[in-house]
């Protein structure tokens with residue numbers, strides 16, 4: 001089996017060497033770049049399995065690098081974990097909206113870094129939709145999604161928690177399906193508005209929070225499957 005390759009874009013040498021050491025000790029092949037320019041040069045003829053991207057860099061910013069990667073067909077699908085310092089929350093939100101898969105705030109522990117890296121790699125193959133399909137097949141029916149205590153009858157728009165029927169509004173239902181389709185990934189409030197509600201209605205961040213609170217309370221024992229990511233958005237985690 002060939003080693004999985006990770007590109008680490010980071011200008012702080014101490015962090016860079018710690019991260020490299022930890023990733024290499026876990027069997028990853030690590031390439032490092034101290035600027036976006038160097039990273040993009042290397043990406044011209046390499047395709048790593050994952051990219052760790054610091055947001056604050058000399059020269060090209062992390063957000064600009066992210067945009068370049070996501071608009072380059074050859075490398076657009078590579079999972080990206082952004083790393084931010086305190087006070088860069090709004091950049092994190094922009095990053096997630098530009099297609100970063102998850103984020104980590106500095107300072108972070110090496111074990112959390114490894115957990116995020118492994119989760120992203122697991123998710124990138126097979127893709128979330130394929131995973132959902134596999135789970136549906138397990139149940140030997142195309143009409144159900146089953147995740148832990150949750151069972152969703154897609155044809156009848158019906159949700160069950162531990163076999164008890166739960167009555168959701170159509171917005172709550174769409175929010176739930178949107179979160180499940182991106183499970184493991186943080187969705188910002190704006191992404192949830194775009195994907196579950198649509199841009200034509202006037203919806204504020206606060207409205208999304210109200211829908212989510214109501215959805216959660218209806219889910220009862222399955223409520224913890226939807227995680228609040230402070231200052232950023234929500235994530236379905238299972």
Ligand code: CA
Pocket residue numbers: 010011012054055056057
């Ligand atoms: Ca930095």
